[in-house]
Amino acid sequence: MRHWLIFPVLMAAVLDARAPSAQQVDFVVDATLPVRDTELPYTLDLNLAAVAPTRIGVGALLDLREIQKTVPERLADNAIVDNCGLQARLDDLSFGAQGDAIDLDGDVTITIFECSRTSERNFQRGEQKKAILANMSTEATVELRDNCAYFKLIDLTLTAPEEQREQLLDDDTLDSVKELMLAAVDLVLNDTPLCPKLPAELASLDPVYDNGGPKEIGEGGLGVFLEGSVDVSPSTILDILTVLQRQELIPGPP
Template sequence: MRLWLIIPVLMAAVLGARAPYAQQVNFVIDATLPVRETELPYQLNLNLTAVAPTRIGVGALLDLREMQKIVPEKLADNAIIDNCGLQVRLDDISFRAKDDAIDLDGEVTVTIFECSRTSERDFQRGQEKNAILANMSTEATVELRDNCAYFKLIDLTLTAPEAQREQVLEDDTLESVKELMLAAVDLVLNETPLCPELPSELASLDPKYEKGGPREIGEGGLGVFLDGSVDVSPSTILDILTVLQQQELIPGRP
């Protein structure tokens, strides 16, 4: 058997992975995504397939279903915009995958305050002028940049209750809030990309992902797929053989 066909099997031995057949290995890695002061758990399902004498195909599925449960609780009652004249608070949010897209729905409270300048740079919030409970709906996708998956909102819709709709349309409040929300959320999402890291035994493989996007897991479960490949260089093979020798899975040097 050629060495390039053996490499996935060697990696399966190192990591206790399942090898359905000689040219393919599947295994699962527990990981976390740091978001400011919180660590959000997810699972990385990795598939390695021999595709050419010097290339191994890499398919990564990031299972975010645990994150999908935790994030709405973390976001509830949090202000995503809070300045002198405006506060936008998330009261409720849920999101689910649907085929190759992500749907988000929820409710936000938009509170408008009087705001007066107290100095050249300082402002002071005054009395509340108005409060609107709006329904929010949006769709998100995934962009692949620098080997990382970035979530991005495609658009966002805010709808006011019928009783407040005329006033909201008159002063264009929700349209202004929408633009501010898109900018605020985009800033947070750009600060928290998903950059799957391999365990130390596989770090030398250095996979290069070429495409990715949302993926539904089960019924509405949130996932992200990444497809790419690995250049199997002589140094990579030596690194893997060294790990196998260190773990006494193959004989060491004579």
């Protein structure tokens, strides 16, 4: 039998996967996304399908609905921007997928402070001058770099109550906060890419993802899809056979 027919069946045996056909294997892996001092859980739904005698197609769906529930709670009342004269605190956030886009909405409290220079490099925050409650709306997408999915904000809109809008436009407060928030959020997102790792039994496969983006799961559920392939070499198949032998799923070498 050809390797491209044997290979997915070996995958199913090693991983106790669901095998809908002899040339396709689906299985689910619990994973985590490291974010600073914590880890957020998500699920990786992986599909392997034979596409050529020496090539396996890989489709990965990252189910981020648990992260979607957790992140707004963790970000509540956190300062996105906090410098001597300005603080922008995220009071509320909701986000979800709509087709192939991610929509984010939230309330931001912008607080302006007196700020005085105390030395060539140091400043001291003084009394509060004013506080404004603004609404934030933005869209995000997914960029694929180095086999990892990076979230990226497309743009960010801040709107303030009508009675404060004219003053804010005069002193460019909203534009300043917008640029600072974009820079701060992009920094965090660049530090927290989604780099799905295969189980140890499949680590030698080393898939290459060449396409990806947001994907809605159910109604508004946040997901990310990745598509790519794996080069199947004799050494890779031998690695899988070795795992099978170690688990006593097939006889060992004579």
